[in-house]
Amino acid sequence: MASKVVILTRREVFSASHRLYSEHLTEEENKATYGKCINQHGHNYTLEVSVRGKLNEKTGMFINATELKQIIKEEIMDRMDHKNLEVDVKEFQGVVTTTENLCVVIYELLAKRLGELLYEVKILETENNYVIYRGDSS
């Protein structure tokens, strides 16, 4: 019988500070591009990591949620929680810490551990802004 394919999502919240500033722009261009966000500030980022796999009929799952939680802790929470992203996290050296770039960096870090199981990374930077990345590149 065909296996059912399901998607499991784990949610975590981490606090981090950042500023939006591109080394490829002049001071004036940065101010015009990022406005108030060129100043150091912080967010409680909500991270939602989704994995997709075939349901194992014997176990009723395809990954243990506890294993997923541990992977996210090791790869993301321990790296980014209560950190200044541009200063403390080497993956953001020279990268503008927009939510879009956080999604890409976090996706690539998790993909090393989860491989094909990784389906989607979603980050809410504020109550009203969120970004989704599924590894697509065109």
Ligand SMILES: Nc1nc2c(c(=O)[nH]1)N=C([C@H](O)[C@H](O)COP(=O)(O)OP(=O)(O)OP(=O)(O)O)CN2
């Ligand atoms: N395309 C993007 N634009 C902006 C990003 C981003 O990641 N991608 N981020 C910011 C800032 O980080 C800023 O902190 C968030 O902007 P803003 O929504 O204006 O923040 P508020 O504190 O006003 O909260 P809201 O609830 O979202 O109004 C800016 N732009």
Ligand SMILES: [Zn+2]
């Ligand atoms: Zn911000």
